[in-house]
Amino acid sequence: MTTIHLALVDDWELSGDGSGDIRRLQFEPLRRLVSIYNGLGIRGSFNAEVMQQLTFRQHQGRHQELKVLADEWDDVVRETFRQGHDIQLHIHPQWQNAKYKDGRWKLTADWSILNYSREAALQMLQGGKEYLENLLHEIDPKYRCVSFRSGAWCIAPSPHMLDLLVKLGIVFDMSIVAGVKYDTRNIKLDYTTCEEDFLPYYPVMTDARRVSDKAEPIVCVPTNCFYASRRLVFRHHLEKVGSKVKRKIGQQTAGGNNDRSVEAYGEQWAQIDGSLVKRIYRKGIVPYLKGKHTISDLAQLDYRLMTEMLDSIRKRAKASGLTDVPIVLENHTKDLQNFSDLERFLEKASGSSDIQFVTLTELATNLKENFKIKTRS
Numbered sequence: 449m450t451t452i453h454l455a456l457v458d459d460w461e462l463s464g465d466g467s468g469d470i471r472r473l474q475f476e477p478l479r480r481l482v483s484i485y486n487g488l489g490i491r492g493s494f495n496a497e498v499m500q501q502l503t504f505r506q507h508q509g510r511h512q513e514l515k516v517l518a519d520e521w522d523d524v525v526r527e528t529f530r531q532g533h534d535i536q537l538h539i540h541p542q543w544q545n546a547k548y549k550d551g552r553w554k555l556t557a558d559w560s561i562l563n564y565s566r567e568a569a570l571q572m573l574q575g576g577k578e579y580l581e582n583l584l585h586e587i588d589p590k591y592r593c594v595s596f597r598s599g600a601w602c603i604a605p606s607p608h609m610l611d612l613l614v615k616l617g618i619v620f621d622m623s624i625v626a627g628v629k630y631d632t633r634n635i636k637l638d639y640t641t642c643e644e645d646f647l648p649y650y651p652v653m654t655d656a657r658r659v660s661d662k663a664e665p666i667v668c669v670p671t672n673c674f675y676a677s678r679r680l681v682f683r684h685h686l687e688k689v690g691s692k693v694k695r696k697i698g699q700q701t702a703g704g705n706n707d708r709s710v711e712a713y714g715e716q717w718a719q720i721d722g723s724l725v726k727r728i729y730r731k732g733i734v735p736y737l738k739g740k741h742t743i744s745d746l747a748q749l750d751y752r753l754m755t756e757m758l759d760s761i762r763k764r765a766k767a768s769g770l771t772d773v774p775i776v777l778e779n780h781t782k783d784l785q786n787f788s789d790l791e792r793f794l795e796k797a798s799g800s801s802d803i804q805f806v807t808l809t810e811l812a813t814n815l816k817e818n819f820k821i822k823t824r825s
């Protein structure tokens with residue numbers, strides 16, 4: 449029998465343009481998610497976006513409200529970690545040199561870490577790693593950043609990104625999600641030709657989309673993706689449009705709020721190319737559904753799609769012939785609307801004998817000691 453080692457991972461952050469109420473998008477949904485995990489005896493992992501926190505700290509001298517929020521960020525992270533969940537490194541470079549005016553952030557820096565020099569990228573990665581390690585060492589002196597998820601998945605190709613991660617002691621990267629392609633005003637990347645989309649592998653050090661012919665000092669664990677049936681995708685899309693209309697009406701009657709809207713999300717990720725019809729289609733479901741190809745992002749899936757996702761994982765794990773297969777699932781607390789579907793899914797999965805939930809730190813240990821890692825054979 450194949451054991452699936454499932455890592456529940458969550459990119460924990462404000463919206464890409466720095467907008468949104470941090471309590472509503474981060475603190476509250478994180479606490480709620482953690483209490484669901486705790487209730488089921490599951491330990492999850494959170495990729496804490498640290499550039500945002502460092503930027504809050506830079507500006508807190510002149511804006512007392514930012515200090516209050518940055519302190520609460522620290523408290524939430526520490527409390528989550530204290531309860532047995534993992535915290536790992538996530539970096540969005542667009543926070544560099546951010547400006548803060550009238551209670552709003554203005555982010556003008558490049559969204560892709562691939563467009564920064566080696567030195568600039570190192571500085572961001574190192575700053576983030578040190579912040580997290582300092583924060584969590586008071587709870588566990590052995591805590592280390594061992595995994596990385598790049599903002600907007602930007603990891604390849606790059607002459608230096610994987611080298612820098614190795615230098616910082618990162619055991620594995622999980623920024624590759626095979627099949628995605630973005631050509632937006634903020635992000636350009638093409639992962640349509642990834643050589644491995646399911647199992648852990650040693651990457652070519654200058655292009656994580658490719659599998660190396662030998663062992664390398666870092667491993668790539670792709671973030672899972674699957675092919676959802678058209679029937680469910682269509683149904684899910686219809687329901688999302690329905691709830692969007694409901695939310696809009698709710699916002700109007702409530703006099704508007706600072707919540708992250710579906711519109712803001714679509715706008716940030718709108719593809720530049722394509723006809724008007726294509727753009728309207730994409731706006732409805734960008735960027736996570738491209739045809740039937742779907743990133744395993746639990747915030748974007750309902751219970752039926754989560755079940756399809758798990759069926760696909762089981763089939764592919766079995767076909768691999770391996771006894772142990774690690775899988776990284778994605779989530780975004782800022783986009784989570786439906787906690788009950790997620791809870792139902794996790795309840796079912798936690799009762800399955802072939803599924804074992806792992807934290808990213810446990811996954812790193814297993815990659816070093818037990819799991820099979822692919823090379824180009």
Ligand SMILES: [Zn+2]
Pocket residue numbers: 459460461497538540598599600
């Ligand atoms: Zn992110």
